Amino acid sequence: MQETRESFFQEVLENVRNISIRDLILNVYELQPGLCPFHNDRTPGSFSVIDRKRKYYCWSCGEQGDAIKFVRETEGIGFPEAVFKIALIYGIVTEEQVALYNSGSTFKEETTKIVRSYDNLWKNSVEDHRAEPDVISNVLDIFSQGESVIEGSGKKLSTKHLEHLKQERLLTDEEIEKVGYFSIPSRSSRYLKHFLQALEDEYGYDQHMLKGVPGFYKKKGDVSKRAYTFLSIKGIGIPIRDLHGKIQGIQIRKDIAKKGEKRYIWMSSSFANDEDTMEFGTGSGSPIHVSIPTKNKYPYVLFITEGIFKSEAIAKHYQAQALSIQGIQNWKQDLIHTIHDLEEQQNHPFLNIIVMFDSDVASNINVFESLSAMVEAMKEFDVKIHYAWWEKDFGKGIDDVIQSGYQDKVNRISADTFVSTYRSLIDEIEEMHGMKIRDVLKDFGNELIEEGFDDKIKPLFLKQR
Incomplete structure (x- = not known):
């Protein structure tokens, strides 16, 4: 129970850390740019918000921090309350999830551990503890073999997980092998022995190479060969691969997701920086998965979606490259760099980018806000950006639609047209009710914006049929 709840809080924390601090401070809290809210500041320019570093800094009074500290200081609340407040604002969690988490009897004890972990990461910088990309790739390459590293008895995928991928996801053996799905191994001494041996045989690594690899951490004070261990939750491991096919992270599709819990979580170990018992934990970051088609028939087209099952379905059906971001807020860290790298690798720019988020953008303001910011960021490319949409009756995600x-x-329109029309709808609703859109939806529900979407935006897509 403790590990599940810790990993849930850690997943929320990872997503909260990826939100735009500029959007939070300037739009949500509506502060005047350049003026510090922590002292009697009358001269714009002393207060800087650095989105790239996810920090704010006042050159006059010296106040500095991240989005979580800003909310803590502004609202006068504790660390976990600030994390969940931001998560609720951006739709990362629901009120029901927060209530269920807070009802746990070990809530305060577990959260204290994570707070200390996060404070350590904030002071020392996550990047300083992260292993080199090639080391991460090599370690996770062995780890993604699952218990097949145990000679003679282990299997990469359990029967249950293989059936899920084939019968529910309708994946072929080739598609399963291409991504490299595997069953998360148990944390047994037997597995760790074979895992470390395989790591040494394949790459010449000893256990110390696990330092800085997301998901792995060391038991403090343990000097044995098996001092390092890892986050082990029963589920399907999903390798996140970069444009070279190298694994840079692992997502876990949990076998059991209780009410209010997320089904998909990162394999992360930043919770493990408890100064009493554990050390050398590392966050997952938010790596972007690159899906490469067997035959790239449309090298000048790039698709962007949320979730690997979707990007792989797109790559197969549309025979073009597709990027998967893992969570609507998680594009900020690597998306622009990944697109640049893909263009450099293929030695020509993309001419069209097609964004395919879920159909619930029609009622989910958080999906729209993330999409809007993402479209704006991609305007540095000389490319036509489109947004594709379909009615929810045909499926939530594009993989459901294809299956x-x-x-x-599925129809598409200019992303600029989509964003500007949606924004006008929001302005109209705000003017009508005399309050910000999030307050309106809190009082009247998402159905209000869905009705406006059907009236003003849906016809734009239907014209393209």
Whole structure:
């Protein structure tokens, strides 16, 4: 129970740390740019918000911190309350999830551990503890072999997980092998022995090479060969691969997700920086998965979606490259760099980028806000950006649509047209009710914006049929 709850809080924390601090401070809290809220500041320019570093800094009074510290100081609340407040604002969690988490009897004890972990990361910088990309890739390459590293008895995928991928996800053996899905291994002494041996045989690594690899951490004070261990939760491991096919992170599809819990979590170990018992934990970051088609028929087209099952379905069906961001807020860290790298690798720019988030953008303001910011950031490319949408009756995600044979129900319009029309809808609703859109939706529900979407935005897509 403790590990599940810790990993839930850690997943929320990872997503909160990826939100735009500029959006939070300037739009959500509506502060005047350049003026510090922590002293009687009358001269714009002393207060800087650095989105790239996710920090704010006042050159006059010296106040500095991240989004979580800003909310703590502004609201006068504790660390976990600030994390969940931001998470609720950006739709990362629901009120029900927060209530369920807070109802746990060990809530304060577990959260204290994570707070100390986060404070350590904030002071020392996550990047300083992260292993080199090639080391991460090599370690996770062995780890993603699952218990097949145990000679003679281990399997990469359990029967249950293989059936899920084949029968529910309708994946072929080739597709399963291409991504490299595996069952998260148990943390047994037997597995760790074979894992470390495989790591040494393949790459010449000893246990110390696990330092800085997301998901792994060391038991403090333990000097044995098996001092390092890892986050082990029963589920399907999903390798996140870069444009070279190298693994840079692992997502876990949990076998059991209780009410209010997320089904998908990162393999992360930043919770493990408890100064009493554990050390050398590392966060997952938010690596972007690059799905490469077997035959790239449209090298000048790039798709962007949320989730690996979706990007792989896109790459197969549309025969073009697709990027998967793991969570609507998580594009900020690597998306622009990844697009640049892909263009450099293929030696020509993309001419069209097609964004395919879930159909619930019609009622989910958080999906729209993330999409809007992402489209704005991609304008540095000389490319036409489109947004594709379909009605929810045909499937929530594009993978559902493709599996059900409703591809002809997918239409696209200019992303600028989509964003400007959606923004006008929001302005209209705010003017009508005399309050900010999030307050309106809190009082009247998401159905209000969905009705406006059907009236003003849906017809724009239907014209393209």
